[in-house]
Amino acid sequence: MTRVRTGELVLRYVLLLAVLALTVGPFLWQLATSLKGPTEDIYSSPPTFLPRHPTLHNYARVSETIPVWDYAFNSLKVATANVVTNCVGAALAGYALARLRYRGRRVATLAFVLAMLVPVEGIIIAQFTTMRELGLNNTLIGVVLPGCIGAMNVLLMRNAFLNLPYEIEEAAYVDGANVWQRFLRIAVPSVKGTLAVVAIFAFMGAWDDFLWPLIVLSDPSKFTLTIGLNYLHGTFANDERLVAAGTVIAVAPLIALFACLQRYFFRGVGEGAVKG
Amino acid sequence: MPSTGPRTRAVRVRRQLPTSPWLFAAPGLLVIGAFILYPFVSTLVNAFTDRRTLIPGEFVGLANFRELLHDDMFWIGLRNSALYVLGVVPALVILPLLLALLVQKNIPGITFFRSAFYTPVVASIVVVGLIWVWLLDERGLVNSLLETIGVGRVGFLSDQWLLLMSAMAVTVWKGLGYYMIIYLAALANVPRELHEAAAVDGAGAVRRFVTVTVPAVRSTMALVGALSSVAAFKVFSEVYLMAGPSGGPAGEDTTLVMLVQRTGTGLTGRVGYASAISVVVFVVTVALMLLVLRADRRSES
Numbered sequence: 001m002t003r004v005r006t007g008e009l010v011l012r013y014v015l016l017l018a019v020l021a022l023t024v025g026p027f028l029w030q031l032a033t034s035l036k037g038p039t040e041d042i043y044s045s046p047p048t049f050l051p052r053h054p055t056l057h058n059y060a061r062v063s064e065t066i067p068v069w070d071y072a073f074n075s076l077k078v079a080t081a082n083v084v085t086n087c088v089g090a091a092l093a094g095y096a097l098a099r100l101r102y103r104g105r106r107v108a109t110l111a112f113v114l115a116m117l118v119p120v121e122g123i124i125i126a127q128f129t130t131m132r133e134l135g136l137n138n139t140l141i142g143v144v145l146p147g148c149i150g151a152m153n154v155l156l157m158r159n160a161f162l163n164l165p166y167e168i169e170e171a172a173y174v175d176g177a178n179v180w181q182r183f184l185r186i187a188v189p190s191v192k193g194t195l196a197v198v199a200i201f202a203f204m205g206a207w208d209d210f211l212w213p214l215i216v217l218s219d220p221s222k223f224t225l226t227i228g229l230n231y232l233h234g235t236f237a238n239d240e241r242l243v244a245a246g247t248v249i250a251v252a253p254l255i256a257l258f259a260c261l262q263r264y265f266f267r268g269v270g271e272g273a274v275k276g
Numbered sequence: 277m278p279s280t281g282p283r284t285r286a287v288r289v290r291r292q293l294p295t296s297p298w299l300f301a302a303p304g305l306l307v308i309g310a311f312i313l314y315p316f317v318s319t320l321v322n323a324f325t326d327r328r329t330l331i332p333g334e335f336v337g338l339a340n341f342r343e344l345l346h347d348d349m350f351w352i353g354l355r356n357s358a359l360y361v362l363g364v365v366p367a368l369v370i371l372p373l374l375l376a377l378l379v380q381k382n383i384p385g386i387t388f389f390r391s392a393f394y395t396p397v398v399a400s401i402v403v404v405g406l407i408w409v410w411l412l413d414e415r416g417l418v419n420s421l422l423e424t425i426g427v428g429r430v431g432f433l434s435d436q437w438l439l440l441m442s443a444m445a446v447t448v449w450k451g452l453g454y455y456m457i458i459y460l461a462a463l464a465n466v467p468r469e470l471h472e473a474a475a476v477d478g479a480g481a482v483r484r485f486v487t488v489t490v491p492a493v494r495s496t497m498a499l500v501g502a503l504s505s506v507a508a509f510k511v512f513s514e515v516y517l518m519a520g521p522s523g524g525p526a527g528e529d530t531t532l533v534m535l536v537q538r539t540g541t542g543l544t545g546r547v548g549y550a551s552a553i554s555v556v557v558f559v560v561t562v563a564l565m566l567l568v569l570r571a572d573r574r575s576e577s
Contacts, residue, residue: 015378016389023393023453026407029417033410043415046424093304100297108301115308118316119561121510121533122554125540125547126315126322129329146311149304179296208400210513211533215541226402230517233406240410247403258398262391265398266457 027251034058034244042240058245062232065242068249070221071228074140075207075250078224081144082206083199089149090198091191094157095183099169109158115151121211128215142216143224147205153198160194161187196264200257207254225250319558322551329545340552350553353532356440356515360531361508361564363444364451368504369497371448372455377489379456380463390460394453401450405517408446409433412518433518436528443514443529450514451507455500462496463489498572505564510557512537532557 029049035058036042036051062068097109127146128137136142164187172182188195210226217223223231232246258265323340327333344350379390396404411417412432419429432442466489474484490497512533515523521538523530530538532553540550 009383012378012381012383016386019375019378020389020392023396023449026411027395027399029411030407043420045420047417047420089303089307092300096297096300100300102297105297108305111305111308111313115312118312119506119510119558120312121512121536122557122561123312123315123319125536125545125550125554126319127311128541129318129547130311130315132329145307149307151304151308151312154304183300204398208402210400210402211537215537226400229402229406233409233517240413243406244410247406251399251403254398254400255395258395259391262394265394266390266460 027255030244031248033240034248036241038241058241059249062242062245062249065235066228066232066246067221068225068228068232068246071223071225072249072253074222075225078140078143078213079203079206081140082148083202085144085148086150086153086202087195087199090153090157091188091195092183093149093154094159095161095187097154097158098161099187100179112151112154112158116155120146124211124215127212131216137216138218138222139216140222140224143209143213144206146212147209150202150205153202156194156198157191160191164190193264193267196261197267200261200264203257204254319551319554322548323555325548325551326546327548327551329541329543329547333548336548340549343549344552344556349527349530349535350532352528353530353535353553354556356529357509357511357532357560359440360444360447360511361505363441364447364508365501365505367444367448368451368455368508369501372452372500373459373489373493373497375452375456376459376463377485380460390456393456396450397453399450401513402517404446404450405514408442408449409518412442434525436525439519439524439529440515443511443518446514446518447508447511451504455504458500459493459496462493466492494575495572498568501572502565502568505568506561509561509564 032049032051033042035054035056037053037055037057040052041048093108093112097105097112131137131142131145134142136145168190169182169186172186177185208226209224210230213224213227214230217227220228220231229243229246229250233243322333324335324337325333326336326339375393379386379393413419414429414431414434418432423429430438432438470488470492471484474488479487510533511531515529515531516534516537519529523534536550536553536557539546539553
């Protein structure tokens with residue numbers, strides 16, 4: 001019995017390591033490429049993984065070639081704004097849908113459900129013309145606005161508020177707390193977990209987004225990191241070391257963020273799946 | 277929709293603060309109204325006009341749709357987006373399930389493996405695209421390995437069909453971790469007893485997978501099928517990054533959303549025509565979703 005178990009365990013670890021090589025390996029290869037010096041052959045066959053003379057020179061060269069730190073700062077601004085607007089807006093609207101009663105609440109809920117079902121890729125041209133009409137084309141505000149309060153996040157928050165027992169708020173109500181006090185002091189602190197999930201996905205979504213900033217931004221000084229990278233790739237495709245360094249700059253903060261907050265990630269995806 | 281408590285409470289809230297509920301919902305409604313629902317309606321309207329970026333345009337009836345029928349690029353885009361669904365969806369329904377079974381058992385270090393397998397999901401699609409462009413390059417890692425073992429170099433990014441298949445592989449690679457987590461949540465709800473009973477009856481691992489696991493997670497498989505087919509049909513970034521803005525050799529790798537982006541943007545963008553293509557995207561995605569979910573319902577009954 002134990003021998004079978006050991007055998008199965010070994011097989012499991014072998015498979016796990018194989019998948020690990022397949023999923024994380026490409027990132028490590030990219031990191032290795034970014035550290036290889038100008039005299040090293042990055043095209044050798046058989047390939048050599050470890051840089052013989054590890055150097056950070058390529059990172060310096062990226063920032064000489066494109067304003068990569070400015071792009072990263074733009075991405076940071078967009079992502080931070082997206083986190084704040086999504087947390088505040090989705091909490092407010094979610095509370096209104098779950099806990100407040102007024103004429104038209106069902107219509108409001110339906111509006112969010114419909115908005116969640118609209119395929120963004122299909123409306124992107126109309127979003128672009130809307131931005132033009134508002135004069136916000138080619139601005140970072142224009143990048144943030146369409147996703148600044150995601151319908152999905154509103155519905156996530158609504159579900160979280162629905163799961164809170166009524167009695168606590170009831171007690172506060174009897175004590176004379178008004179709706180804002182009940183919202184801020186009782187309801188929001190009770191749904192911190194879901195709020196964290198919304199925050200993480202808002203940050204990640206904004207930091208990673210490609211199609212929408214590609215359409216809205218035309219002025220290279222306003223590029224976000226993803227658009228800047230595409231530009232770097234298009235312009236300097238001949239030096240893979242540079243592109244590799246650029247991608248490492250773009251992906252490292254996210255992997256760090258993810259490593260710190262991974263349990264929230266899994267809770268978020270799991271919850272989303274269970275609740276549809 | 278779950279009920280939200282007795283009516284009396286609701287009435288009290290309303291009487292006390294007649295206007296504030298709308299203040300709560302207003303920012304959200306404003307944003308989705310202005311940037312999701314209004315653009316959606318205007319896409320439907322624009323599809324019947326000859327609107328351009330700088331020209332308001334006039335109603336032209338079905339002219340855009342008639343033009344689509346004779347537009348080779350449209351058919352190429354439709355073909356590639358449809359092929360993408362056929363290529364990607366079966367892999368994304370099955371592989372993440374196997375992966376979830378692999379990481380389900382709590383053995384030492386398993387949390388590390390789960391997180392590590394999720395890394396491609398976290399990374400931006402641009403990063404992922406550029407990594408694979410480099411890996412699949414004529415002189416890249418994959419080709420170096422192939423040459424080392426004597427297969428020789430393969431033009432993954434220069435051949436029209438290989439390019440499309442490479443992009444599909446990248447989509448699958450990036451999606452594995454995401455759907456793995458969805459399956460993990462579903463597997464957690466499968467009663468252990470079923471597996472044990474089957475094991476007692478002498479069923480091996482493969483048999484237990486087919487007779488116990490698959491039926492138990494069938495509705496999750498349908499959900500993954502629906503989500504991944506809709507996403508696959510709307511593919512943009514992977515192909516755009518690997519094939520370039522013009523869609524590979526002679527544009528043969530263009531997908532529908534790439535065509536929308538190419539046709540509708542810029543100062544001379546044909547907003548009306550791009551909207552007509554978008555309408556096709558809407559119709560097909562809704563149809564795909566209904567198809568997958570209906571197939572699931574039929575298999576359950």
